[in-house]
Amino acid sequence: GNSVTQMEGPVTLSEEAFLTINCTYTATGYPSLFWYVQYPGEGLQLLLKATKADDKGSNKGFEATYRKETTSFHLEKGSVQVSDSAVYFCALMGGGYQKVTFGIGTKLQVIP
Amino acid sequence: SAVISQKPSRDICQRGTSLTIQCQVDSQVTMMFWYRQQPGQSLTLIATANQGSEATYESGFVIDKFPISRPNLTFSTLTVSNMSPEDSSIYLCSVDFGRANMNTEAFFGQGTRLTVV
Numbered sequence: 001g002n003s004v005t006q007m008e009g010p011v012t013l014s015e016e017a018f019l020t021i022n023c024t025y026t027a028t029g030y031p032s033l034f035w036y037v038q039y040p041g042e043g044l045q046l047l048l049k050a051t052k053a054d055d056k057g058s059n060k061g062f063e064a065t066y067r068k069e070t071t072s073f074h075l076e077k078g079s080v081q082v083s084d085s086a087v088y089f090c091a092l093m094g095g096g097y098q099k100v101t102f103g104i105g106t107k108l109q110v111i112p
Numbered sequence: 113s114a115v116i117s118q119k120p121s122r123d124i125c126q127r128g129t130s131l132t133i134q135c136q137v138d139s140q141v142t143m144m145f146w147y148r149q150q151p152g153q154s155l156t157l158i159a160t161a162n163q164g165s166e167a168t169y170e171s172g173f174v175i176d177k178f179p180i181s182r183p184n185l186t187f188s189t190l191t192v193s194n195m196s197p198e199d200s201s202i203y204l205c206s207v208d209f210g211r212a213n214m215n216t217e218a219f220f221g222q223g224t225r226l227t228v229v
Contacts, residue, residue, distance in 0.1 A: 042222070043220060045220075
């Protein structure tokens, strides 16, 4: 079955530091890949997505590239802000009517 | 895109009671999904609800504990029955429009934060 492996946190960074959160996946076929973000006390929001190999999803300064050869979808941001403190979930969905498979989530804390 | 409304947004319940969570979508969808997020954990799929048929439950979840209704293409309910403190979680409703619309994004409600005391 499908699975997502995500680096465990928490990750603590200083403001303006570079962020990488690693994510690799196992899936049959050609899944769509996602990063979701959950801010403290809030629901789940889609941060970015990529639907095919070599696609780059980007939003709010975050980027992730769909790498089929390494089955990876690492999240990066060049300069994090305190407001980026949240839990980040890597996820995948197969084609058609499929459930979303989530990684364990990585808590990011950005300190001033 | 889709707008998904969940009610209630949060509740504190006594053990042994039941709570029904409602999920309303602003457009018709074939499949609706219910997830649970236990404190500090990732999201786990409880069941898939297809209109006009019984819900399909994932391993570890049973209909007696989490009965689901799906009366039409825009609405679903999840009931958490005979609650215990271990049921304290965030419960999320999700939809996806599937391959037919070439929209491969899952949309989530804001969640229902349940605390059982």
